[in-house]
Amino acid sequence: MTETILANATLVLPDATATGAVCLRDGLIHDIDTGAAMPSGALDMQGDMLLPGLIELHTDNLERHIAPRPGVNWPHASAIVAHDAELSSVGITTVFDAMRVGSVVSNTRTNYGKYARQLATELMDLRARDALRISHYLHLRAEVCSETLLEELAEFTADDRVGIVSLMDHTPGERQFRDLDKLKTYVCGKHGLSGDEFADHVASQRSLRQRLGDAHEAGAVAAARRLGAALASHDDTTAAQVATSAGHGATIAEFPTTQEAAAASHERAIAVMMGAPNLIRGGSHSGNVAAADLAEAGLIDIMSSDYVPSALLSAAVVLGDLWDDMARGIATVTDAPARATGLSDRGRIAPGLRADLIRVARIDGTPVLRGTWVRGMRAA
Template sequence: MHTGTRRIINGNIVTPNEVIIGGSIEMENGIITDVLPHSRVRSLASDDIDAHANWIIPGIIDTHSDAIEKEIQPRPSSLFSAKQAFMELEKKLVLQGITTMYHSLSLREHKSGKQRSNETVVQLLEDINEMKQHPRLINHKTHIRFEITNVKAIPIVREWLESRKMDQLSFTDHTPGQGQYRNREELKSYLMGTQQMTEQEAFQWMDMYLELEKIDQQHLREIADIALRQNIPLASHDDDTLEKIEAAKKWHASISEFPITLDIAQAAKEAGLYVVLGAPNIILGGSHNNNLSALEALKSGAVDVLCSDYYPPAMLQAAFYLYKQGFLSIPESINLISYNPAKALGITENVGALQPGLDADILIVNDNNAYPAVERTILKGSTVGQLTYQPTKQLTKG
């Protein structure tokens, strides 16, 4: 945290409702103290940061990302230590503009690889919670994705909630034939491509999954009640029926992640849930598994939040794509990756907007080229990442 007073000047400041052209932000001891129009900016001081007429936006809040799993296991046979992966990942996230990351850990167990076994996830959560106690480049949070066929993990999840070892919980169900995997052929192709299964092995995996016992509604409600009591946000996942939306409301869930169809996304919105879809879905022009198009949902007003899902760079790219293509104003597009996630997760008292009293988690973004680029990342008033692009020097033949 930066101690003392400093300013960011000469930038186009994006607030939840407007853009302040050529404005400045004053910070003291890591907290935003004022947001000023150009006419009130005093002369340049030695500790000031000149934004050079670039965008000044809040740090990005990523509600759902399995990037830590990819960093630990970049190849099926390559497994790095969690602590090493954690340190390397945050270096990347800083200059992708993500200042608050909810690391999504899948507590799945059934033939999903060692990385998602109960034993491994227990250790990974402990490692992350230990690592984030030390000086860090970003804010680290944890999101436990609790598969409802993982009956053995009930006491683990209850203990984590009671001791507040997690920051978000979601109930997931990847049983073939419903939700994300309604189409068995697409699931087969996914398993063969990502898990190196043969066609026969893929169908055997699906048949075995269908035989698994599911946690009953009473136990899910008891777990949801603990989350509510501990003020830990709860999400439903891959909703594909109105019954699932109704169940989510009974659990006091606040979020619906990745609803499968437009009518279900709209129903989730009408039920008062924040709808989260993937930023890669925007960039790629559709869902990677042929489910709901995020752009279609956005045009219908059925999206509140974008998350990185599996590709963190997509967060900033998607927000600026939506703005530059005229789908949203710049405040509306930036809200999808900052203010709205903060509201969905109940953390607006600390982060999510460029407003007095909030943490000075701030990005300076240059969008003069084909893709937006973070030129400076500021966490609690301190610069934690900076890029200075240099002109290419032309080599001459001697």
């Protein structure tokens, strides 16, 4: 039996905060005591907040590690281990690693090839060898505007820990990049396209959506059901798009681009997820709705770090301050994402749940991680 007691902590419980201690035993939360007592042998948290480990549903961070520069393919095992260590260092104890499925292999400057099946196999192998610090699931980003989506989805089975399948429709002029000028800035900056090459890219993507989009969308919905994964919409913009997502069975709305779409998602009991960088920066880099405006309207359920892992903790604390309810803010990165993905064994500080916890101090208002425990063992 292994036991650790974390005492003199500000416990962020599901509905409140309280001074107390948590006993971790054999990988689970064994007991919770409120009050300032310091049991013999306990670790003194010195009043710091003790939170459930953060749960990340959508991060591009692994892709950043395997391709740190355009045209650079980093050794996958090293990239996975580095990604895992980085997440533990910012308080993330469960991650749904986003991997694109659906490639464009025709002869264009913006080709992107298949990689998800190989990377997922390598990730799960490292997990089986106990080489990773935190808990990993897969998030398959199903690219509707692609040529190989159905073939790539077919390579995944129920043994692959696929927790989320999201419907990614990146048709130029729609959803995230309704403003073609902003899309041009992004794509030309990334791929070095000329004006004519960008026009060809737009025409090609629109053609793919027209020819294959409906079949790909239906196939991705079917794959989510087959894999037992939560289905997520992505970048819904209108109430009509939300209605379509609801018809597909979506339970998560990733990054709705307008308040109209966020409100429509709430009305249909679809959990709204927004990007932490949007909240921290004060707005969307694509010119879409600001996360702060949705927070003020009570339309945010879940936060995601998206492309900045450290932003997840910061955003939760910002929301706690904004709502004057730290428990509610922290729930957007713990309990709410756990519920949205059916993980009933984590996301709260409660007896019997996984002993995934983080210690957080606030220095001049900024949250600073001072410790991460995964299944009761110190991970960072």
